[in-house]
Amino acid sequence: MTEAPPTTRPAPPARRSPEGEPLLSVAGLSVRFLMPGGRDVAAVEDVSFDLAAGECLALVGESGCGKSVLASALLGLLPANAMVRGGARLAPEGPDLLTADQATLSRTVRGRRLGLIPQSPSAHLTPVRTVRSQLEETVREITDVPRSKLRAAGERAAERAAFPLDHLDRHPHQLSGGLAQRAATALALVGDAPLLIADEPTTGLDRDLVDRTVDELRRHVDDGRGLLVITHDLAAAERIADRVAVMYAGRIVELARADAFFGSPGPRHPYAAGLLDALPERAFTPIPGMPPELDALPAGCAFAPRCPAATDACGALPALAGGVACHHPREAARA
Numbered sequence: 001m002t003e004a005p006p007t008t009r010p011a012p013p014a015r016r017s018p019e020g021e022p023l024l025s026v027a028g029l030s031v032r033f034l035m036p037g038g039r040d041v042a043a044v045e046d047v048s049f050d051l052a053a054g055e056c057l058a059l060v061g062e063s064g065c066g067k068s069v070l071a072s073a074l075l076g077l078l079p080a081n082a083m084v085r086g087g088a089r090l091a092p093e094g095p096d097l098l099t100a101d102q103a104t105l106s107r108t109v110r111g112r113r114l115g116l117i118p119q120s121p122s123a124h125l126t127p128v129r130t131v132r133s134q135l136e137e138t139v140r141e142i143t144d145v146p147r148s149k150l151r152a153a154g155e156r157a158a159e160r161a162a163f164p165l166d167h168l169d170r171h172p173h174q175l176s177g178g179l180a181q182r183a184a185t186a187l188a189l190v191g192d193a194p195l196l197i198a199d200e201p202t203t204g205l206d207r208d209l210v211d212r213t214v215d216e217l218r219r220h221v222d223d224g225r226g227l228l229v230i231t232h233d234l235a236a237a238e239r240i241a242d243r244v245a246v247m248y249a250g251r252i253v254e255l256a257r258a259d260a261f262f263g264s265p266g267p268r269h270p271y272a273a274g275l276l277d278a279l280p281e282r283a284f285t286p287i288p289g290m291p292p293e294l295d296a297l298p299a300g301c302a303f304a305p306r307c308p309a310a311t312d313a314c315g316a317l318p319a320l321a322g323g324v325a326c327h328h329p330r331e332a333a334r335a
């Protein structure tokens with residue numbers, strides 16, 4: 001049995017995404033890297049999802065499955081050998097993120113409509129400058145705040161990210177991991193972007209700090225922002241997300257409400273079930289085998305070679321239908 005033991009933290013309340021037009025609509029997004037020698041790495045394949053204001057979607061999956069490439073595509077930060085297909089529209093009347101030119105992205109999108117909370121805050125912060133000066137410069141660059149009000153605006157951004165004002169005059173190396181994370185979050189919040197992408201925001205933090213960081217990020221969602229959070233950490237995903245997208249070998253294989261996914265009836269895709277079963281607080285049973293190389297994907301379901309329930313049907317690619325891309329989703333297996 002893989003029932004989770006009782007935890008000390010309270011169960012997150014079930015949250016419903018507000019009605020209305022999504023903040024972000026991604027449709028059929030694919031990213032391939034053209035490599036020397038004609039190799040072709042299919043990092044993201046036919047990914048579609050919506051994200052609403054006041055909603056957090058957690059994107060989870062093993063290392064190398066395409067999560068960060070997906071985020072980079074949305075931010076227009078892919079290298080030149082990346083071929084991108086599909087659409088990703090910011091509402092209302094936003095540009096298509098996949099076709100907008102770099103000038104439009106840097107002038108009107110990044111920081112203003114779409115904020116990035118980076119994977120490694122220390123790499124994102126400038127080492128030789130204080131947090132205060134970096135915040136003020138970002139305020140000056142992307143808002144209309146007059147010079148005389150920069151200091152106050154920088155402090156307001158710090159406060160929103162729970163960054164202590166008495167640490168503003170420190171340099172990044174003088175900050176703990178948690179505070180560097182908050183400084184990076186404060187920078188991402190300066191432009192009041194309605195949509196945030198956080199790529200592994202809790203990497204390297206201990207559990208207490210993970211929970212605190214996650215709860216702080218959640219506040220920005222409860223303030224009405226949309227948040228796409230990319231994480232390996234399923235406990236963090238459970239704590240913060242309204243919905244979960246599980247990625248395997250570049251594709252979303254399950255898209256579910258977080259309460260159903262982490263609670264009852266549980267995940268439906270055998271891979272998603274395997275991810276949860278691998279958790280120490282659950283069955284602690286790793287998924288056997290390794291994910292496939294993205295330049296040599298099988299024609300059918302990419303998980304089939306590792307799947308305990310694979311059949312001949314899995315030689316054909318399963319479409320994502322009703323939230324799961326599998327020929328034998330779990331309730332069918334039980335029935």
Ligand SMILES: Nc1ncnc2c1ncn2[C@@H]1O[C@H](COP(=O)(O)OP(=O)(O)OP(=O)(O)O)[C@@H](O)[C@H]1O
Nearest residue numbers: 033041043062063064065066067068069070079294
């Ligand atoms: N510039 C690039 N050129 C070629 N391949 C790339 C490039 N960037 C990423 N990839 C490949 O794309 C795949 C997806 O990488 P990505 O960084 O999105 O994984 P991830 O899911 O974010 O993993 P992690 O959890 O380790 O951060 C990997 O196989 C990676 O090697």
Ligand code: NI
Nearest residue numbers: 067068069199
């Ligand atoms: Ni990544």
